[in-house]
Amino acid sequence: MIDISISSKYWQNWQHSVDLLSSFSQCAVVVRVVNASGQYCPKLSSASLENHQVLEENCIADLANNSHIIKWPSRAVFGYLSLCIDSQIIEINPLNHSEDRDIVPLKLESLIALCIKNIELELSEIYREHQHQIKLERGPIASLEDVSLQLFIDSLKEHIWIKDTSGRYMVCNQSVERAWGKTREEIINKTDEEIFVADLANEFIQSDRDAIHKGIQITTEECKGLIEDVDKYWLETSKVPLLTEDGELLGVVGVARNISQHKAVQEELEITGRIFENSVEGVLITDRKGEILETYGAFSEITGYSKDEVVGKNPRMFSSGRHDKAFFTELWSRLIHKGKWHGEIWNRRKNGAVFPQMLTVSSVSGEDSEVRYFVAVFSDITLQKKSEAELAHQAYHDPLTQLPNRMALISLIEQDIRHAEVQQGQLATVFIDVDFFKHINDSFGHLAGDKILVELAGRLTSLKGAEDTLARIGGDEFVVLLPQVEGNEELTLALSKLRKAFEQPFIIDDNEPIRLTASMGVSVFPHDGKDSYTLLRNADSAKHRAKLDGRNSYAFYTESLTQESREHLKLQSALHAALDKQNFHLVYQPKLDFVTMETTGFEALLRWCDPVLGNVSPAKFIPIAEKIGLINEIGLWVLKQACQQGVKWISQGKKFGRIAVNVAGQQLQRTSFVDEVKQVLQETGFPASALELEVTESFMMSDPEVVIRDLQRLGEMGIELSIDDFGTGYSSLSYLKKLPIHKLKLDQSFVKDLPLDLDNAAIAKAVIALGQALNLKVIAEGVENEAQATFLRDNGCDEAQGYLYSKPMLPEALNDFLY
Numbered sequence: 001m002i003d004i005s006i007s008s009k010y011w012q013n014w015q016h017s018v019d020l021l022s023s024f025s026q027c028a029v030v031v032r033v034v035n036a037s038g039q040y041c042p043k044l045s046s047a048s049l050e051n052h053q054v055l056e057e058n059c060i061a062d063l064a065n066n067s068h069i070i071k072w073p074s075r076a077v078f079g080y081l082s083l084c085i086d087s088q089i090i091e092i093n094p095l096n097h098s099e100d101r102d103i104v105p106l107k108l109e110s111l112i113a114l115c116i117k118n119i120e121l122e123l124s125e126i127y128r129e130h131q132h133q134i135k136l137e138r139g140p141i142a143s144l145e146d147v148s149l150q151l152f153i154d155s156l157k158e159h160i161w162i163k164d165t166s167g168r169y170m171v172c173n174q175s176v177e178r179a180w181g182k183t184r185e186e187i188i189n190k191t192d193e194e195i196f197v198a199d200l201a202n203e204f205i206q207s208d209r210d211a212i213h214k215g216i217q218i219t220t221e222e223c224k225g226l227i228e229d230v231d232k233y234w235l236e237t238s239k240v241p242l243l244t245e246d247g248e249l250l251g252v253v254g255v256a257r258n259i260s261q262h263k264a265v266q267e268e269l270e271i272t273g274r275i276f277e278n279s280v281e282g283v284l285i286t287d288r289k290g291e292i293l294e295t296y297g298a299f300s301e302i303t304g305y306s307k308d309e310v311v312g313k314n315p316r317m318f319s320s321g322r323h324d325k326a327f328f329t330e331l332w333s334r335l336i337h338k339g340k341w342h343g344e345i346w347n348r349r350k351n352g353a354v355f356p357q358m359l360t361v362s363s364v365s366g367e368d369s370e371v372r373y374f375v376a377v378f379s380d381i382t383l384q385k386k387s388e389a390e391l392a393h394q395a396y397h398d399p400l401t402q403l404p405n406r407m408a409l410i411s412l413i414e415q416d417i418r419h420a421e422v423q424q425g426q427l428a429t430v431f432i433d434v435d436f437f438k439h440i441n442d443s444f445g446h447l448a449g450d451k452i453l454v455e456l457a458g459r460l461t462s463l464k465g466a467e468d469t470l471a472r473i474g475g476d477e478f479v480v481l482l483p484q485v486e487g488n489e490e491l492t493l494a495l496s497k498l499r500k501a502f503e504q505p506f507i508i509d510d511n512e513p514i515r516l517t518a519s520m521g522v523s524v525f526p527h528d529g530k531d532s533y534t535l536l537r538n539a540d541s542a543k544h545r546a547k548l549d550g551r552n553s554y555a556f557y558t559e560s561l562t563q564e565s566r567e568h569l570k571l572q573s574a575l576h577a578a579l580d581k582q583n584f585h586l587v588y589q590p591k592l593d594f595v596t597m598e599t600t601g602f603e604a605l606l607r608w609c610d611p612v613l614g615n616v617s618p619a620k621f622i623p624i625a626e627k628i629g630l631i632n633e634i635g636l637w638v639l640k641q642a643c644q645q646g647v648k649w650i651s652q653g654k655k656f657g658r659i660a661v662n663v664a665g666q667q668l669q670r671t672s673f674v675d676e677v678k679q680v681l682q683e684t685g686f687p688a689s690a691l692e693l694e695v696t697e698s699f700m701m702s703d704p705e706v707v708i709r710d711l712q713r714l715g716e717m718g719i720e721l722s723i724d725d726f727g728t729g730y731s732s733l734s735y736l737k738k739l740p741i742h743k744l745k746l747d748q749s750f751v752k753d754l755p756l757d758l759d760n761a762a763i764a765k766a767v768i769a770l771g772q773a774l775n776l777k778v779i780a781e782g783v784e785n786e787a788q789a790t791f792l793r794d795n796g797c798d799e800a801q802g803y804l805y806s807k808p809m810l811p812e813a814l815n816d817f818l819y
C-alpha cells in the first residue's frame with residue numbers, strides 16, 4: 001500500500017470531484033481509504049456533510065450498503081466512495097421530486113462512476129510516481145545475465161510459483177514439483193481446478209482473490225502438506241499481487257514454506273498444556289520474547305489473574321520488586337546456557353500481595369535449536385515458608401519464654417564478636433542464674449516455676465538495652481549479651497538495671513509474693529575470651545564465684561573489674577541517697593581581676609561528704625551522676641543553693657560580683673532548663689545579673705544550634721555565660737562568634753607549668769588573643785603560683801582563679817574576698 005498522504009495535490013482534485021457530485025446529488029459524499037490492515041479511515045467528505053449535519057457515524061454505517069469501490073490499477077481496494085442517504089437529505093434532494101425516479105439513480109450512478117474513474121486515474125498516476133521514486137532511491141538494478149528467474153527460484157527450498165490473472169500457473173520451482181508430485185509440464189498453464197481437488201482449488205483461488213483485493217502480501221492459513229507420506233508436514237503460504245511498473249495486475253506470486261518444526265513445538269506445548277491443565281501448579285508459557293501465550297493449571301488460583309488478563313503481556317507484571325538486577329541476570333544466563341532455572345522467587349499477586357514461589361523455567365527449542373518458548377511451572381510456597389520459619393523459630397527459641405535459646409545465642413555472640421573485632425570494641429555476656437530456683441519448683445510445682453520464668457523473661461526484656469539480646473539457655477539460666485559496652489562503668493550500670501528485675505516480688509496465683517534473687521557472672525570480649533564458648537564458660541564461672549560470695553551478687557571474670565564495678569555500684573547507690581540525706585554542700589572559689597586584684601565573683605563547687613565513703617571528689621561522682629540521670633536533680637539543687645547564698649550575701653550588704661554555677665551538658669539538653677533557671681531566680685529572689693553559668697566547651701560544640709537558642713534566652717535574662725575548660729574541646733570559630741557568651745575560661749591544664757611549658761604558653765597566649773579578638777573576657781583557672789600569674793597578666797589575661805589566691809571554701813571563710 002502506498003501512503004498517498006504524500007500526494008496531497010491529488011486530494012485537492014478529488015475534493016473537487018466529491019464536492020461536484022455532492023452538489024449535484026444533494027447527498028453527503030464520503031471517500032474512505034483502506035489502510036494496510038484493511039480498516040478504512042475517513043479521508044474526504046463533501047461540504048454538504050457538514051451543512052446537513054450528518055453525523056460521520058451515519059455515513060460509516062451506510063458504507064457497507066451504499067459504497068462504491070475505488071481500486072488501485074492492480075485491482076486492490078483503495079477505498080470506498082459513499083453517498084450518505086440520510087432520510088433528511090433525501091427529502092431536500094430535488095432529484096427525489098423528479099417525475100422519472102428511475103432515471104435519476106442512473107444519472108447519479110454515472111456521475112459516481114465518473115468520480116471514481118477520476119480518482120482511479122489519479123491513483124495510477126500516483127502508483128507510477130511511487131515506482132519511479134523507488135527506482136530512484138534503489139539505484140540501478142544489477143543485471144545478472146547468468147542467473148535466470150528459474151535458476152534463482154529452483155535454488156530455494158520454499159515452494160514458489162506465479163499465476164497469471166486468469167489463475168494459470170506461469171512459473172513454479174523444483175520444490176513445488178517435488179511437493180506436488182508433478183512435473184513442471186503438468187503444472188504450467190494449468191489452473192488450480194485442473195491440478196487439485198475442487199475444495200483445495202477453491203481455497204487457493206479464494207486466497208489469490210484476497211491478495212489481489214487487499215493489494216498487499218497476505219499469509220494464508222496453515223495447511224497440511226500435499227504429500228501424505230511425510231508426517232506432520234505443514235505449510236504456511238504467502239501470496240502477493242504481481243504488478244507491472246504502472247501498477248497493472250500481472251498475476252499472483254505464491255511462496256509456501258515448511259513450518260512443520262514450528263507446528264511440532266506448538267503441538268508439544270498443547271500436549272504439555274493439557275497435562276498441566278489440572279495441575280496444582282501454575283503454568284505459564286511465553287514466546288521467545290517473553291510475551292505470555294498461555295496459562296494452565298492453578299495459574300489463576302495462585303496469581304489471582306485470569307488467562308485473558310495476562311495473555312500478550314510480559315511476566316514482569318508479577319514482579320514483586322524484591323529481587324535486584326543481578327538476580328534476573330543470573331536467571332536469564334542459566335536459562336540461556338543450561339535451558340533451565342529453578343529456584344525461589346517472590347512475585348506479586350493481582351491483589352498486590354507479595355508471595356514466595358518455587359519456580360522452574362525451561363526453554364523449549366525447535367529442531368533448529370532456536371529457543372521458541374519458555375515454560376514456567378510454579379507453586380505457591382507461602383505455607384511451606386511459614387512452616388520452615390516456624391521450624392527455624394523452634395530450633396532457635398526456647399518454647400517457654402520464646403527467647404533465643406543457647407544455639408541462637410552462640411551464633412549471635414559469634415556475630416557480635418566479628419563486629420566488635422572490626423570496631424575494636426568490647427562486648428559482654430552476663431550470665432544470670434536465679435538463686436534457689438529449685439526450691440520454687442519443689443514448693444510450688446513446675447507450673448508455678450514456669451510462670452515465674454516467663455514473668456522474669458518479661459522483666460529482663462524490658463530492662464535490657466534495645467541493642468542487647470536476652471536468651472534463656474537452661475532451666476533458670478538466662479544470658480544477656482551486650483554488644484556495645486564502652487567501659488566498666490557502663491557495664492555496671494547495665495548490671496544494676498538488670499538486677500532491678502528482682503526488686504519486686506513475683507506473684508503466682510493466690511500464693512504469697514515470692515522474693516527472688518539472682519547471681520550474675522560477667523565476661524568481657526576480648527579480655528575474658530575470644531569466642532562464644534569461652535565467653536559463656538567464663539561468665540558461668542564468674543557467676544559461680546558470685547554464688548560463693550553469698551548469692552544475690554555479681555562477679556566479673558576478671559577480679560579487678562569486679563572490685564571496680566562494685567565500688568562504682570556503691571557510689572551509685574550512695575549518690576541516690578546523698579541528696580535526700582543532705583550529704584552535699586557547696587564551696588566557693590573566688591575569681592579575681594588580674595589588674596585590680598578585686599573579686600569579680602565566685603565559682604560554686606559541689607562537695608559530697610558521705611558518712612561511709614567519706615569525701616568523694618566531684619571529678620568522680622559528677623560523671624556517674626550524669627550517667628544515671630541524677631545530674632539534673634543535683635544541678636538544680638546546686639543552682640538553688642548558690643542563689644540562696646547570693647541572696648544571703650546581698651542581705652548582709654556584701655558585694656561579690658557574680659556567682660558562677662557549673663551546668664552539665666545533660667542539664668542544658670532539657671527543654672525545660674531555661675524555665676527551671678527562671679523559676680529558681682524567682683523563688684530565691686536572686687538577681688539574674690549576679691549569676692554566671694559555666695558550660696563546658698565540648699558540650700557547647702556538640703549541638704551548637706540548640707545551645708545558641710537556649711543560651712540566648714539565658715543571656716537576655718541578664719545571666720553571664722562562660723565557656724568552661726576552654727581549649728580542651730574543638731571550638732569552631734564560626735560558632736564561637738555566634739554564641740551569646742561573655743567569657744572564655746582557659747582550662748587549668750594549659751595553665752600548668754606556665755611559663756616554662758612552651759606549648760602551654762603558646763596556647764594560653766592564643767586563647768587570650770582569641771578572647772580579645774572576639775571581645776570576650778578571658779579567665780585562667782588553676783593559677784597556683786606567681787610565675788603563672790605574671791605570665792598570664794603580662795599577656796593580657798583578664799581574670800584569675802586558683803589556689804594562689806584561695807582554695808574553694810565554705811562561705812563563712814570567704815570574708816576577705818567580699819567587699
Ligand SMILES: Nc1nc2c(ncn2[C@@H]2O[C@H](COP(=O)(O)O[C@H]3[C@@H](O)[C@H](n4cnc5c(=O)[nH]c(N)nc54)O[C@@H]3COP(=O)(O)O)[C@@H](O)[C@H]2O)c(=O)[nH]1
Pocket residue numbers: 589603604605606607617618619622635638662663664694724725748781782783784801802803804808
Ligand atoms: N556540673 C557540675 N560540675 C561540678 C560541680 N562542682 C564541681 N564540678 C566539676 O567537677 C570537676 C572537679 O571539680 P573540683 O574538684 O571542685 O575542682 C575544681 C576546683 O577545685 C579545681 N581548682 C581550682 N583552683 C585550682 C588550682 O589552683 N589547682 C588545682 N589543681 N585545682 C584547682 O578546679 C576545678 C574547677 O573546675 P572548673 O569547673 O573547670 O572551673 C570540675 O570539672 C568541676 O567543674 C557542680 O556543681 N556541677
